[in-house]
Amino acid sequence: MHLDKKILMGLAKKxxxxxxxxxxxxxxxxxxxxxxxxxxxxxxxLYAMKANFNFHILSLLERENAFLDTVSPAEVLMAFKAxxxxxxxxxTANNMTDEEMYxxxxxxxxxxxxxxxxxxxxxxxxxxxxVCLRFxxxxxxxxHEKVMTxxxxxxxxxxxxxxxxxxxxVKRYDLTVVGLHEHTGSGxxxxxxxxxxxxxLLSIASPGNFPSLRFIDFGGGFAVPYRPDDTKINYEKFGNxxxxxxxxxxxxxxRDLELYFEPGKYIVAESGxxxxxxxxxxxxxxRLIVGTNSGFPQLIRPTFYGAYHQVVNLTNPLGDSQTYDxxxxxxxxxxxxxxxRELPEVREGDLLAIQNAxxxxxxxxxxxxxxxxxxxxxxxxxxxELSRRRLSNNELVENILRECK
Ligand code: LLP
Numbered sequence: 001m002h003l004d005k006k007i008l009m010g011l012a013k014k015x016x017x018x019x020x021x022x023x024x025x026x027x028x029x030x031x032x033x034x035x036x037x038x039x040x041x042x043x044x045x046l047y048a049m050k051a052n053f054n055f056h057i058l059s060l061l062e063r064e065n066a067f068l069d070t071v072s073p074a075e076v077l078m079a080f081k082a083x084x085x086x087x088x089x090x091x092t093a094n095n096m097t098d099e100e101m102y103x104x105x106x107x108x109x110x111x112x113x114x115x116x117x118x119x120x121x122x123x124x125x126x127x128x129x130x131v132c133l134r135f136x137x138x139x140x141x142x143x144h145e146k147v148m149t150x151x152x153x154x155x156x157x158x159x160x161x162x163x164x165x166x167x168x169x170v171k172r173y174d175l176t177v178v179g180l181h182e183h184t185g186s187g188x189x190x191x192x193x194x195x196x197x198x199x200x201l202l203s204i205a206s207p208g209n210f211p212s213l214r215f216i217d218f219g220g221g222f223a224v225p226y227r228p229d230d231t232k233i234n235y236e237k238f239g240n241x242x243x244x245x246x247x248x249x250x251x252x253x254x255r256d257l258e259l260y261f262e263p264g265k266y267i268v269a270e271s272g273x274x275x276x277x278x279x280x281x282x283x284x285x286x287r288l289i290v291g292t293n294s295g296f297p298q299l300i301r302p303t304f305y306g307a308y309h310q311v312v313n314l315t316n317p318l319g320d321s322q323t324y325d326x327x328x329x330x331x332x333x334x335x336x337x338x339x340x341r342e343l344p345e346v347r348e349g350d351l352l353a354i355q356n357a358x359x360x361x362x363x364x365x366x367x368x369x370x371x372x373x374x375x376x377x378x379x380x381x382x383x384x385e386l387s388r389r390r391l392s393n394n395e396l397v398e399n400i401l402r403e404c405k
Contacts, residue, residue, distance in 0.1 A: 018294035024380030037239030042258040051264025051359040056378035058082035069262040123173025132179030137197035142185025144305040183219025217260035265359040272358025295328025297368040310355040319345030
């Protein structure tokens with residue numbers, strides 16, 4: 001574990017559970033190592049803030065001079081609060097309304113447009129402007145069908161076959177295409193699929209089609225290990241291969257372009273723990289059930305994707321191993337964090353830690369069953385501070401009633 005068990009136990013005691021804890025030092029390490037792996041002079045890493053919009057994490061990466069991939073007006077506003085300027089933000093909303101388009105345009109960020117009809121509306125509204133275009137890479141990859149963003153099953157991007165129509169709109173509204181974008185999926189374990197996506201996008205990125213490009217953005221999706229036996233991709237080799245593909249393309253294009261990637265998971269997934277207390281242990285005709293004081297609205301990945309997250313019994317690490325279903329406190333049968341998992345004996349009162357809770361856990365959360373989201377603690381350079389507190393039950397109810405007025 002990258003944070004000491006004693007520290008986690010101390011934080012659980014101080015702030016109560018359920019509790020999210022993030023390790024800022026690991027986030028910085030992961031962010032910086034991407035620049036080592038993909039050692040390309042004009043590389044820009046745009047953190048996909050949808051993975052975790054915790055304010056301390058955003059500010060930490062701001063101090064690292066990171067750029068951002070954003071997907072909603074409020075994400076852009078939040079980014080500004082954390083000190084990012086518009087020139088460090090790309091806006092990649094999906095299925096946006098005209099109202100959203102006008103609002104975000106006022107904020108001064110570059111739009112990454114992902115449909116022909118939106119490009120048409122954008123061109124009409126802002127002729128002569130600069131844009132980035134999102135294409136479907138025509139490759140299906142990712143750790144789960146729900147997060148594959150290429151190929152025919154997906155709602156994302158412009159199909160490469162629609163290129164002529166797109167170029168016609170660009171010309172009609174005198175738009176300057178400064179960037180091209182694709183995102184293949186999340187949790188890309190097969191490196192060859194990434195190379196294939198890159199090549200598919202680059203095959204249409206000629207100076208004849210797009211003479212004014214400044215950058216190519218190949219999205220996010222870098223995989224991280226979740227299971228104990230998952231091996232990490234050899235990122236050095238992977239980075240070298242990415243670089244080689246891009247270098248070759250730049251020489252064909254006739255000048256060096258900027259190379260963008262937009263990882264979320266890679267930067268923050270491993271940094272987070274969700275701490276929870278086991279409060280009920282049940283023997284259901286031989287099936288052992290552990291009930292905890294969290295639930296799927298607070299960490300939805302196992303329920304939503306069948307995703308695997310390691311569970312650690314912090315307070316009884318040497319207990320005899322038993323097989324458990326680790327469940328939450330929500331009134332749904334699918335409220336299970338881990339099915340048939342071997343753990344050191346779990347007793348009522350034990351403190352459990354769910355690993356890899358830094359990406360798409362807090363940020364995908366909600367208040368189903370009217371239970372407030374856990375507080376978040378941010379650890380950095382030997383200090384731990386409360387980053388966001390948990391609403392009390394009364395505050396949660398009052399907030400909802402306030403919205404009704
Ligand atoms: N860029 C775009 C356009 C994206 O749609 C995404 C993720 C990313 C970058 C960042 O992908 P990452 O590097 O984090 O894999 N909720 C899912 C992941 C789906 C994210 C959707 N888009 C999960 O919990 O695994």
